[in-house]
Amino acid sequence: MLKIYHVKGTRAIRVIWLCEELGVPYEVEVVSFSPDFRQSAEWRAKNPTGKVPAMDDGDFTMFESGAMVDYVLEKYGDGRLVGEPGSQTSALIRQWSWFSEATFARPLGEIVNHRRIAPKDGEVEFVIEDSKERGRICLAAIEDVVKNADYLVDNTFSVADIMNGYTLILAETFGVLDDDFPATQAYFARLGERPGFQVATAAG
Ligand SMILES: N[C@@H](CCC(=O)N[C@@H](CS)C(=O)NCC(=O)O)C(=O)O
Incomplete structure:
Protein backbone atom coordinates (compact mmCIF):
# COMPACT_ATOMS: atom_id res chain seq x y z
CA MET A 1 0.00 0.00 0.00
CA LEU A 2 1.10 3.59 -0.62
CA LYS A 3 2.47 5.33 2.44
CA ILE A 4 2.28 9.13 2.23
CA TYR A 5 4.47 11.08 4.66
CA HIS A 6 2.61 14.20 5.62
CA VAL A 7 2.46 17.27 7.81
CA LYS A 8 -0.95 18.95 8.05
CA GLY A 9 -1.42 21.61 5.39
CA THR A 10 1.59 20.63 3.25
CA ARG A 11 1.82 19.47 -0.35
CA ALA A 12 1.04 15.83 0.49
CA ILE A 13 -2.54 17.16 0.32
CA ARG A 14 -2.27 16.79 -3.46
CA VAL A 15 -1.41 13.09 -3.25
CA ILE A 16 -3.96 12.26 -0.54
CA TRP A 17 -6.69 14.12 -2.45
CA LEU A 18 -5.76 12.29 -5.67
CA CYS A 19 -5.88 8.87 -3.94
CA GLU A 20 -9.31 9.78 -2.56
CA GLU A 21 -10.58 10.77 -6.02
CA LEU A 22 -9.25 7.55 -7.59
CA GLY A 23 -10.16 5.22 -4.72
CA VAL A 24 -6.52 4.14 -4.39
CA PRO A 25 -5.72 2.70 -0.93
CA TYR A 26 -3.07 4.60 1.04
CA GLU A 27 -1.98 5.30 4.55
CA VAL A 28 -0.76 8.59 5.96
CA GLU A 29 2.23 8.75 8.26
CA VAL A 30 2.41 12.09 10.02
CA VAL A 31 6.00 13.27 10.46
CA SER A 32 7.52 16.12 12.41
CA PHE A 33 8.06 19.44 10.63
CA SER A 34 10.84 20.39 13.05
CA PRO A 35 14.13 21.38 11.39
CA ASP A 36 15.90 18.73 13.49
CA PHE A 37 13.74 15.92 12.10
CA ARG A 38 13.86 17.24 8.53
CA GLN A 39 17.66 17.39 8.71
CA SER A 40 17.94 13.86 10.12
CA ALA A 41 19.54 11.09 8.07
CA GLU A 42 16.29 9.12 8.43
CA TRP A 43 14.24 11.86 6.72
CA ARG A 44 16.95 12.83 4.20
CA ALA A 45 16.81 9.22 2.97
CA LYS A 46 13.17 9.92 2.01
CA ASN A 47 13.56 13.54 0.86
CA PRO A 48 17.18 14.65 0.34
CA THR A 49 16.31 18.36 0.55
CA GLY A 50 14.64 17.92 3.94
CA LYS A 51 11.26 19.07 2.66
CA VAL A 52 7.85 17.42 2.96
CA PRO A 53 6.27 15.31 1.42
CA ALA A 54 7.65 11.91 0.49
CA MET A 55 5.97 8.62 -0.38
CA ASP A 56 6.70 4.88 -0.27
CA ASP A 57 5.15 2.26 -2.54
CA GLY A 58 6.44 -0.95 -0.96
CA ASP A 59 10.22 -0.59 -0.89
CA PHE A 60 10.20 2.20 -3.50
CA THR A 61 10.56 5.76 -2.15
CA MET A 62 10.13 9.13 -3.90
CA PHE A 63 9.70 12.85 -3.24
CA GLU A 64 8.27 15.94 -5.12
CA SER A 65 4.50 16.16 -4.86
CA GLY A 66 3.89 16.61 -8.61
CA ALA A 67 6.00 13.55 -9.46
CA MET A 68 4.23 11.55 -6.75
CA VAL A 69 0.90 12.56 -8.30
CA ASP A 70 2.13 11.52 -11.78
CA TYR A 71 3.32 8.14 -10.43
CA VAL A 72 -0.03 7.40 -8.77
CA LEU A 73 -1.88 8.37 -11.96
CA GLU A 74 0.34 6.24 -14.20
CA LYS A 75 0.35 3.20 -11.97
CA TYR A 76 -3.16 3.26 -10.51
CA GLY A 77 -5.16 5.86 -12.48
CA ASP A 78 -6.45 3.78 -15.44
CA GLY A 79 -6.35 6.94 -17.57
CA ARG A 80 -8.56 8.94 -15.22
CA LEU A 81 -8.06 12.70 -14.63
CA VAL A 82 -5.31 13.11 -17.28
CA GLY A 83 -6.98 13.15 -20.73
CA GLU A 84 -6.14 10.99 -23.75
CA PRO A 85 -2.32 10.62 -24.13
CA GLY A 86 -1.08 12.93 -26.90
CA SER A 87 -4.28 14.97 -26.96
N1 LIG B 1 8.39 21.20 -5.04
C1 LIG B 1 8.32 20.50 -3.76
C2 LIG B 1 8.18 21.54 -2.66
C3 LIG B 1 8.27 20.93 -1.29
C4 LIG B 1 8.10 21.98 -0.21
O1 LIG B 1 8.48 23.16 -0.36
N2 LIG B 1 7.50 21.55 0.92
C5 LIG B 1 7.29 22.45 2.02
C6 LIG B 1 6.01 22.06 2.76
S1 LIG B 1 4.62 22.05 1.68
C7 LIG B 1 8.46 22.35 2.98
O2 LIG B 1 8.89 21.26 3.30
N3 LIG B 1 8.97 23.49 3.45
C8 LIG B 1 10.02 23.53 4.40
C9 LIG B 1 11.25 24.21 3.87
O3 LIG B 1 11.27 24.63 2.71
O4 LIG B 1 12.20 24.32 4.63
C10 LIG B 1 7.11 19.54 -3.79
O5 LIG B 1 6.16 19.82 -4.56
O6 LIG B 1 7.13 18.51 -3.10
Whole structure:
Protein backbone atom coordinates (compact mmCIF):
# COMPACT_ATOMS: atom_id res chain seq x y z
CA MET A 1 0.00 0.00 0.00
CA LEU A 2 1.10 3.59 -0.62
CA LYS A 3 2.47 5.33 2.44
CA ILE A 4 2.28 9.13 2.23
CA TYR A 5 4.47 11.08 4.66
CA HIS A 6 2.61 14.20 5.62
CA VAL A 7 2.46 17.27 7.81
CA LYS A 8 -0.95 18.95 8.05
CA GLY A 9 -1.42 21.61 5.39
CA THR A 10 1.59 20.63 3.25
CA ARG A 11 1.82 19.47 -0.35
CA ALA A 12 1.04 15.83 0.49
CA ILE A 13 -2.54 17.16 0.32
CA ARG A 14 -2.27 16.79 -3.46
CA VAL A 15 -1.41 13.09 -3.25
CA ILE A 16 -3.96 12.26 -0.54
CA TRP A 17 -6.69 14.12 -2.45
CA LEU A 18 -5.76 12.29 -5.67
CA CYS A 19 -5.88 8.87 -3.94
CA GLU A 20 -9.31 9.78 -2.56
CA GLU A 21 -10.58 10.77 -6.02
CA LEU A 22 -9.25 7.55 -7.59
CA GLY A 23 -10.16 5.22 -4.72
CA VAL A 24 -6.52 4.14 -4.39
CA PRO A 25 -5.72 2.70 -0.93
CA TYR A 26 -3.07 4.60 1.04
CA GLU A 27 -1.98 5.30 4.55
CA VAL A 28 -0.76 8.59 5.96
CA GLU A 29 2.23 8.75 8.26
CA VAL A 30 2.41 12.09 10.02
CA VAL A 31 6.00 13.27 10.46
CA SER A 32 7.52 16.12 12.41
CA PHE A 33 8.06 19.44 10.63
CA SER A 34 10.84 20.39 13.05
CA PRO A 35 14.13 21.38 11.39
CA ASP A 36 15.90 18.73 13.49
CA PHE A 37 13.74 15.92 12.10
CA ARG A 38 13.86 17.24 8.53
CA GLN A 39 17.66 17.39 8.71
CA SER A 40 17.94 13.86 10.12
CA ALA A 41 19.54 11.09 8.07
CA GLU A 42 16.29 9.12 8.43
CA TRP A 43 14.24 11.86 6.72
CA ARG A 44 16.95 12.83 4.20
CA ALA A 45 16.81 9.22 2.97
CA LYS A 46 13.17 9.92 2.01
CA ASN A 47 13.56 13.54 0.86
CA PRO A 48 17.18 14.65 0.34
CA THR A 49 16.31 18.36 0.55
CA GLY A 50 14.64 17.92 3.94
CA LYS A 51 11.26 19.07 2.66
CA VAL A 52 7.85 17.42 2.96
CA PRO A 53 6.27 15.31 1.42
CA ALA A 54 7.65 11.91 0.49
CA MET A 55 5.97 8.62 -0.38
CA ASP A 56 6.70 4.88 -0.27
CA ASP A 57 5.15 2.26 -2.54
CA GLY A 58 6.44 -0.95 -0.96
CA ASP A 59 10.22 -0.59 -0.89
CA PHE A 60 10.20 2.20 -3.50
CA THR A 61 10.56 5.76 -2.15
CA MET A 62 10.13 9.13 -3.90
CA PHE A 63 9.70 12.85 -3.24
CA GLU A 64 8.27 15.94 -5.12
CA SER A 65 4.50 16.16 -4.86
CA GLY A 66 3.89 16.61 -8.61
CA ALA A 67 6.00 13.55 -9.46
CA MET A 68 4.23 11.55 -6.75
CA VAL A 69 0.90 12.56 -8.30
CA ASP A 70 2.13 11.52 -11.78
CA TYR A 71 3.32 8.14 -10.43
CA VAL A 72 -0.03 7.40 -8.77
CA LEU A 73 -1.88 8.37 -11.96
CA GLU A 74 0.34 6.24 -14.20
CA LYS A 75 0.35 3.20 -11.97
CA TYR A 76 -3.16 3.26 -10.51
CA GLY A 77 -5.16 5.86 -12.48
CA ASP A 78 -6.45 3.78 -15.44
CA GLY A 79 -6.35 6.94 -17.57
CA ARG A 80 -8.56 8.94 -15.22
CA LEU A 81 -8.06 12.70 -14.63
CA VAL A 82 -5.31 13.11 -17.28
CA GLY A 83 -6.98 13.15 -20.73
CA GLU A 84 -6.14 10.99 -23.75
CA PRO A 85 -2.32 10.62 -24.13
CA GLY A 86 -1.08 12.93 -26.90
CA SER A 87 -4.28 14.97 -26.96
CA GLN A 88 -4.50 18.74 -26.51
CA THR A 89 -6.56 18.09 -23.39
CA SER A 90 -3.67 16.08 -21.91
CA ALA A 91 -1.21 18.83 -22.88
CA LEU A 92 -3.31 21.51 -21.19
CA ILE A 93 -3.69 19.39 -18.06
CA ARG A 94 0.12 19.12 -17.93
CA GLN A 95 0.47 22.86 -18.63
CA TRP A 96 -1.75 23.81 -15.68
CA SER A 97 -0.24 21.11 -13.45
CA TRP A 98 3.31 22.38 -13.99
CA PHE A 99 2.06 25.95 -13.64
CA SER A 100 0.75 25.16 -10.15
CA GLU A 101 4.18 24.37 -8.73
CA ALA A 102 6.75 25.92 -11.11
CA THR A 103 5.07 29.30 -11.61
CA PHE A 104 2.20 29.90 -9.15
CA ALA A 105 3.63 28.33 -5.95
CA ARG A 106 7.04 29.94 -6.52
CA PRO A 107 6.27 33.53 -5.46
CA LEU A 108 4.07 32.23 -2.63
CA GLY A 109 7.05 30.19 -1.37
CA GLU A 110 9.13 33.37 -1.44
CA ILE A 111 6.70 34.92 1.02
CA VAL A 112 7.31 32.03 3.44
CA ASN A 113 11.08 32.19 2.94
CA HIS A 114 11.38 35.95 3.39
CA ARG A 115 9.16 36.04 6.45
CA ARG A 116 11.85 33.94 8.14
CA ILE A 117 14.39 36.75 7.62
CA ALA A 118 14.48 39.68 10.04
CA PRO A 119 13.26 42.87 8.29
CA LYS A 120 16.10 45.18 7.24
CA ASP A 121 15.35 48.63 5.84
CA GLY A 122 12.10 47.49 4.26
CA GLU A 123 13.83 45.01 1.94
CA VAL A 124 11.79 42.05 3.15
CA GLU A 125 8.52 43.93 2.81
CA PHE A 126 9.50 44.84 -0.76
CA VAL A 127 10.17 41.18 -1.63
CA ILE A 128 6.88 40.08 -0.04
CA GLU A 129 4.89 42.71 -1.95
CA ASP A 130 6.67 41.79 -5.18
CA SER A 131 5.94 38.09 -4.55
CA LYS A 132 2.27 38.84 -3.92
CA GLU A 133 2.15 40.76 -7.19
CA ARG A 134 3.61 37.77 -9.03
CA GLY A 135 1.07 35.54 -7.32
CA ARG A 136 -1.68 37.89 -8.49
CA ILE A 137 -0.50 37.55 -12.11
CA CYS A 138 -1.01 33.77 -11.73
CA LEU A 139 -4.41 34.28 -10.15
CA ALA A 140 -5.40 36.48 -13.10
CA ALA A 141 -4.45 33.64 -15.46
CA ILE A 142 -6.70 31.24 -13.53
CA GLU A 143 -9.48 33.85 -13.27
CA ASP A 144 -9.54 34.18 -17.07
CA VAL A 145 -10.34 30.47 -17.38
CA VAL A 146 -12.70 29.87 -14.48
CA LYS A 147 -14.88 32.91 -15.15
CA ASN A 148 -16.24 30.83 -18.05
CA ALA A 149 -15.77 27.27 -16.77
CA ASP A 150 -16.07 25.19 -13.62
CA TYR A 151 -12.61 23.62 -14.03
CA LEU A 152 -9.30 24.53 -15.67
CA VAL A 153 -9.35 22.22 -18.70
CA ASP A 154 -12.35 21.37 -20.90
CA ASN A 155 -14.71 22.29 -18.04
CA THR A 156 -13.95 18.84 -16.58
CA PHE A 157 -12.33 18.03 -13.23
CA SER A 158 -8.73 16.80 -13.72
CA VAL A 159 -5.45 16.48 -11.88
CA ALA A 160 -4.71 20.10 -12.89
CA ASP A 161 -7.45 21.15 -10.46
CA ILE A 162 -5.87 19.07 -7.68
CA MET A 163 -2.44 20.56 -8.31
CA ASN A 164 -3.74 24.13 -8.38
CA GLY A 165 -6.23 23.50 -5.57
CA TYR A 166 -3.30 23.09 -3.19
CA THR A 167 -1.58 26.24 -4.46
CA LEU A 168 -4.84 28.15 -3.98
CA ILE A 169 -4.73 27.08 -0.32
CA LEU A 170 -1.38 28.88 -0.10
CA ALA A 171 -2.75 31.92 -1.98
CA GLU A 172 -5.67 32.15 0.40
CA THR A 173 -3.43 31.70 3.46
CA PHE A 174 -1.22 34.61 2.35
CA GLY A 175 -4.18 36.88 1.53
CA VAL A 176 -3.45 36.95 -2.21
CA LEU A 177 -6.70 35.25 -3.23
CA ASP A 178 -8.87 38.29 -2.56
CA ASP A 179 -12.07 39.84 -3.92
CA ASP A 180 -10.30 40.92 -7.12
CA PHE A 181 -10.65 37.27 -8.19
CA PRO A 182 -14.33 36.38 -7.64
CA ALA A 183 -14.45 33.53 -10.16
CA THR A 184 -11.31 31.98 -8.64
CA GLN A 185 -12.80 32.30 -5.15
CA ALA A 186 -15.90 30.46 -6.44
CA TYR A 187 -13.70 27.86 -8.15
CA PHE A 188 -11.74 27.33 -4.93
CA ALA A 189 -15.01 26.95 -2.99
CA ARG A 190 -16.18 24.41 -5.60
CA LEU A 191 -12.97 22.39 -5.12
CA GLY A 192 -13.46 22.63 -1.36
CA GLU A 193 -16.82 20.85 -1.65
CA ARG A 194 -15.15 17.71 -2.97
CA PRO A 195 -14.92 14.97 -0.31
CA GLY A 196 -11.34 14.19 -1.35
CA PHE A 197 -10.28 17.79 -0.71
CA GLN A 198 -11.93 17.67 2.70
CA VAL A 199 -10.23 14.41 3.70
CA ALA A 200 -6.83 15.65 2.46
CA THR A 201 -6.99 19.04 4.18
CA ALA A 202 -8.13 17.46 7.47
CA ALA A 203 -5.32 14.87 7.42
CA GLY A 204 -2.30 15.24 9.65
N1 LIG B 1 8.39 21.20 -5.04
C1 LIG B 1 8.32 20.50 -3.76
C2 LIG B 1 8.18 21.54 -2.66
C3 LIG B 1 8.27 20.93 -1.29
C4 LIG B 1 8.10 21.98 -0.21
O1 LIG B 1 8.48 23.16 -0.36
N2 LIG B 1 7.50 21.55 0.92
C5 LIG B 1 7.29 22.45 2.02
C6 LIG B 1 6.01 22.06 2.76
S1 LIG B 1 4.62 22.05 1.68
C7 LIG B 1 8.46 22.35 2.98
O2 LIG B 1 8.89 21.26 3.30
N3 LIG B 1 8.97 23.49 3.45
C8 LIG B 1 10.02 23.53 4.40
C9 LIG B 1 11.25 24.21 3.87
O3 LIG B 1 11.27 24.63 2.71
O4 LIG B 1 12.20 24.32 4.63
C10 LIG B 1 7.11 19.54 -3.79
O5 LIG B 1 6.16 19.82 -4.56
O6 LIG B 1 7.13 18.51 -3.10
